Amino acid sequence: MESIQGKHFSITDPEGVNTVIYRINKTAKEYLDEYPKYTVERLLFAEELKGNLKRKTFFIDEPEYEEQLVILSFGKNRVVVNMGILEEDKIRISKKPMPIKFNTLYSEKEEEYKDFQYTPNLKRPFTIIDPDTTEEIKPVLYMDKETNEVKGKCKLKPYKSYFSFEVREKKD
16 A cells, blocks of 8 residues: 655635645756746645634645745635745745746636646646636646647636736746
């Protein structure tokens, strides 16, 4: 039987707030010529209701010594973005922010696609989130015949806002 080594930690969301957390993965040096320096991975969690509060326990499989995290708390008509570091079993909110670009996507067109390249482990450098449900918009994969690469497209509904973020390399 296989066992997975990992860590877990818990947070409590106040009423009307829904928090999701992403792990920032640094691409191995041998793949940097072909793939982005960072990819993001949404953490799985278990949720337990305590009155009007939601206690979420997040899980990280095979953690590094120090894990960098993006903490997104979705409330009514706003998103609070924090950077955190998981050290041992404690989370510290980072005072030194990671270069992160976030944006609100909105279109009045029937449909809109965002094109991007996938990494070998099918992680991508950014994510698009429906702020109402806090679910990721799952991309449709396809083979780009010109570049012979697996790529993805996200279909966005018209007249709806989405939240998107990407971790980028820090520029001096």
